[in-house]
Amino acid sequence: MSQIANSFQEAQKAFLILKQQGSQKRVAFLKEIANQIELLREDLIPVAARESHLPVGRITGELGRTLGQIMLFANLVEEGSWVDAIIDHSDPDRKPAPKPDIRKMLRPLGPVVVFGASNFPLAFSTAGGDTVSALASGCPVLYKAHPAHPETSRMVANAIKAAVTVCGMPEGTFHHIEGGIDTGQELAAHPLAKAVAFTGSFKGGKALFDACNKRETPIPVYAEMGSVNPVFAMEAYLNENLVAAANTYAGSLVLGVGQFCTNPGLIFVPKAHEKAFGNQVVSQLKEVAGAPMLHEGICNTYHQALKELAASDKIEWLLTTEASQVLTGNPSLAKVKASDWLSEDAFQEEVFGPFAIMVVYESIEELEKATVKLKGQLTCTVWGDSTELSTNKDFLNLVEEKCGRLLFSGVPTGVEVGHAMQHGGPFPSTTDSRSTSVGSSAISRFVRPVAFQDMPEELLPEELMEKNPLRILRKVDGVFIR
Amino acid sequence: MSQIANSFQEAQKAFLILKQQGSQKRVAFLKEIANQIELLREDLIPVAARESHLPVGRITGELGRTLGQIMLFANLVEEGSWVDAIIDHSDPDRKPAPKPDIRKMLRPLGPVVVFGASNFPLAFSTAGGDTVSALASGCPVLYKAHPAHPETSRMVANAIKAAVTVCGMPEGTFHHIEGGIDTGQELAAHPLAKAVAFTGSFKGGKALFDACNKRETPIPVYAEMGSVNPVFAMEAYLNENLVAAANTYAGSLVLGVGQFCTNPGLIFVPKAHEKAFGNQVVSQLKEVAGAPMLHEGICNTYHQALKELAASDKIEWLLTTEASQVLTGNPSLAKVKASDWLSEDAFQEEVFGPFAIMVVYESIEELEKATVKLKGQLTCTVWGDSTELSTNKDFLNLVEEKCGRLLFSGVPTGVEVGHAMQHGGPFPSTTDSRSTSVGSSAISRFVRPVAFQDMPEELLPEELMEKNPLRILRKVDGVFIR
Known part of the structure; x- marks a missing residue:
């Protein structure tokens, strides 16, 4: 035997x-x-x-x-x-x-x-x-x-x-x-x-x-x-909270060198705040020294995934990274228009590491379309002020269908170990x-x-x-x- | 569309x-x-x-x-x-x-x-x-x-x-x-x-x-x-309850012309009671007129399955049936030694209709072996007196592994619709x-x-x-x- x-x-x-x-x-x-x-x-x-x-x-x-x-x-x-x-x-x-x-x-x-x-x-x-x-x-x-x-x-x-x-x-x-x-x-x-x-x-x-x-x-x-844990940032919310939100987001993105299942690798930002939000996140990411990843395989996969995305002419890079040393994962940020994001399945793939795609949307309708296209996720996060949340219940209803945990403040990293935690979402985030x-x-x-x-x-x-x-x-x- | x-x-x-x-x-x-x-x-x-x-x-x-x-x-x-x-x-x-x-x-x-x-x-x-x-x-x-x-x-x-x-x-x-x-x-x-x-x-x-x-x-x-819903009849229990148990069993077997998922199509009987139990069940089944089955496909499948089993020389028929009229499913009963049952997977297949295999066992060890070999079932039923139940907890423990509902009296047909009901058992009874x-x-x-x-x-x-x-x-x- x-x-x-x-x-x-x-x-x-x-x-x-x-x-x-x-x-x-x-x-x-x-x-x-x-x-x-x-x-x-x-x-x-x-x-x-x-x-x-x-x-x-x-x-x-x-x-x-x-x-x-x-x-x-x-x-x-x-x-x-x-x-x-x-x-x-x-x-x-x-x-x-x-x-x-x-x-x-x-x-x-x-x-x-x-x-x-x-x-x-x-x-x-x-x-x-x-x-x-x-x-x-x-x-x-x-x-x-x-x-x-x-x-x-x-x-x-x-x-x-x-x-x-x-x-x-x-x-x-x-x-x-x-x-x-x-x-x-x-x-x-x-x-x-x-x-x-x-x-x-x-x-x-x-x-x-x-x-x-x-x-x-x-x-x-x-x-x-795993999951790309989309964050949906809404316009009125960012009117009031842009800097704090961008800083919190950047901190979550690089936590543990981005090696969490709940790493927020996708963020939807309204056109009105595209520049300011992007700049603020980049300024934060630049402060973060590259750190060693878990093992060579994960680090190689991270850089390979970025290389493949770089081949797309729909992506604009706000912060690029080169492997400076063996094992090191440096933060990286790309930007894409929502209409382009909608046309390309590869933009939904998880890149395990401190990388995110910032998707710039022009309307709630576009955001709803993106939500319908989303694959199943462990978490989704919606940042909205009370008026824009209560006037967009249909959108929230769609978002709920895509995740196991739906957040309205903060970031998805830092998973509470309690009775009410749900760490499991629709396929392919889990089986x-x-x-x-x-x-x-x-x-x-x-x-x-x-x-x-x-x-x-x-x-x-x-x-x-x-x-x-x-x-x-x-x-x-x-x-x-x- | x-x-x-x-x-x-x-x-x-x-x-x-x-x-x-x-x-x-x-x-x-x-x-x-x-x-x-x-x-x-x-x-x-x-x-x-x-x-x-x-x-x-x-x-x-x-x-x-x-x-x-x-x-x-x-x-x-x-x-x-x-x-x-x-x-x-x-x-x-x-x-x-x-x-x-x-x-x-x-x-x-x-x-x-x-x-x-x-x-x-x-x-x-x-x-x-x-x-x-x-x-x-x-x-x-x-x-x-x-x-x-x-x-x-x-x-x-x-x-x-x-x-x-x-x-x-x-x-x-x-x-x-x-x-x-x-x-x-x-x-x-x-x-x-x-x-x-x-x-x-x-x-x-x-x-x-x-x-x-x-x-x-x-x-x-x-x-x-579906499921064959095994019934395990123990010796001391039958010493006291043979006639009533056989009658109850026969009634369950023919209920709805045997067309229930919980039909008890397999019964384990100790050697000491083989003849008396078999005779009593047959005498009851003979009283039951064949009745029309749900549709021709089910009726044909029923008779075809019996024909295939009849080809085995390990089976002794206690009651055989011929299709007397279109659609009619007559009760039928076969007997096999536990050692033979253990050697043949086909004896576990569900025959949808008023048919059962009575398996004659010689010892609790043989019964445990049969239980381990059993596929997953909706129900299992154990008839034992209080002494033989309490001295055979390991056997009961094995039986539990094979079913969603474990009965200690009565028969599995007649599924209660309540809060505590479990109608679902290990594969292949359910997925x-x-x-x-x-x-x-x-x-x-x-x-x-x-x-x-x-x-x-x-x-x-x-x-x-x-x-x-x-x-x-x-x-x-x-x-x-x-």
Whole structure:
């Protein structure tokens, strides 16, 4: 048996044990993962910074976020209501037939394959949101490490394994697997795999989606494949806020060398403010020193994409960049007329890095046309004053159709990890707009509802027992009650 | 523009209007659909009975169920909490960065394509659960009529259209479309289609699933493709209940001439009771007169499937049937040893009609092996006394993995339409085990979460307004509150 086949056998064995454990054992396990990672802090930060070329400050912040995510899921499972427990009591006297007792809740799917992302060596990697939400749901995880930060990944994997031991979880609960594309494909193809979570490129995510749909038994693929996160700046708003808006925008564009899924790589600006807004953004971008990107592949792709765009005679460059040193991604800004943008699909492609296209529009009608043409996005941002927002509800309605999160102030970078976060939008930003990969709702990706009909009380999962020992919120005979 | 393209344009226009309406308008619309169908009752029942060859009593019951389903969704939308509203308030003083205000809820996907089923000319057809749950969610519906009951379908479609007029809903809210397989494919392929709901054969459902995954923008397909609904009868249970259990089982097997997705076409019986159980079921089945099936295609397929099974020398026939008249489906029962059942995939195939395979097992280990080999099912049923259930938790754990609904008494036919119902199981019983096509949770198939960040109060959907005008249950800063 191959190593991977063996890991799946162990994971399946672990799954059947996890399903019969109470949820409180998972809570202790999640907290212990956070504890074990915390113990590594001093050793982990420099390694992650070195491997990712990200500054220590950023990695320190990301570690805090990673620990916060783990605690968010621990608290969610501890509170317990996330399982959507529903009870419809029996009625033996009902005519024409007696009514049975039916109880439903969300139950874990089984072994989950998680792919690490290069741009978040901690928060979207080994003990990142995907792994932790899957473990929180009761699914074992087979984690495919990202080759860009192998040592970081091994250190965090050892922390999870230590938590497995400390908490007496089944050994197959977590597997750390290193390898290339073939390894990833083998993982996703295995009959015991029940779901896949991925953050990365469109090409990688779509290939997984296609492969998993062609399996003998298809499985859900939650691939977050990026987005250009359009910002729509409206005229009256800019009349009052141009400088501040341009500065905020430029700051978001270069954050993390533009290597965020929520990087705002597309901005619509009204003709009246075209020059002033462009100049202000450029003046800000010029202040920013080029910084090293995550790895050579990403940096080469960034410069290649800019080169291809440069071949278009529809683009005017407001700020160009040359690769000054190996790995360096310098900010760059292009301008195009909305009518030209509408005629060219390539202007919608994500360029991963600190680059944006500024689209100059002449009317709301043109903006609506552009919105209809837009592909699905993780986020859209509309900057308008209260009058122009309330008189353009049809436009806002169209924008909503294109994204998972719609912002009315600020910028899309800086994704809150909370209950209301939605980090998942229409295809091609993700393969499943019904899901989020950030925030507590991410747990819902790895479960399915199971109904138990006339199940003896002593066999029911705790969440469905008549006396509600966990005191969770449940829908009982149509009424929400604790 | 083709008729279908035109219908989609109208549906999309309607969708953008529906999204901006309050939910209470949808409630009135759903209730008016029920009212309009009720007005048709006397005319509709004989037509549906004639076209489906189902008895008037059954059609009358199905009409009641259909009206009940509509009211279930009307009440669900009226209560309003189904949208899973979540609010995380802002904190402008948070360090290092202020916390934004984020509000999330489920929003409709867009135009939905619904395929009618032949075996429920009312409850799974024109104004059936799929159509009504999609309309309840705020999605327009393009309904592909089933050719087996065209007149029934037209009558119900006219009732829905009358309700559209009475309630002043946008004209494109509902489209009734007749045609063959090509028409269905064209509907599912249209770029404005956002989801597909289907109940029918594996072949039909899988073809839609594959086609929709290959679209430029893939869309979810909720196909319910049937199941053999295994019943596991345990030894101690049969010691006490053999005759009653066999009688109940036989009744379920022939209900509706076996033409239910939840028909229990596979039963595992312990060796000790093999003869007595088989004899009792056969004696019951012999009492049942063959009855007309839904249409000639289904009847021919039924007899063809039995003929193919008859070629196997591993099968012993306890009751055989010949097509006595055109359309007639007579009950039929075969027996096979568990060891033989395990060696032959064909013994798991659904035979749509009043036929079952009785599998004789020698031990719990054999039963567990069979469970592991089982494909995904809508339902599984375990009949055990309290001791054999509590001593075989590992077996029950395996059974749960194979189904959406797990029963401990009675039979899987007679699907309750309530909040806790789960009518959807692992592939290939459906294409999406995370969904149900029966019960109030069916509405969740046609929505996705959208988060609004720092949205001005006056622009928010009612469900997310600070003052909670609809008094729905919401999760506010992590706490459930009305």
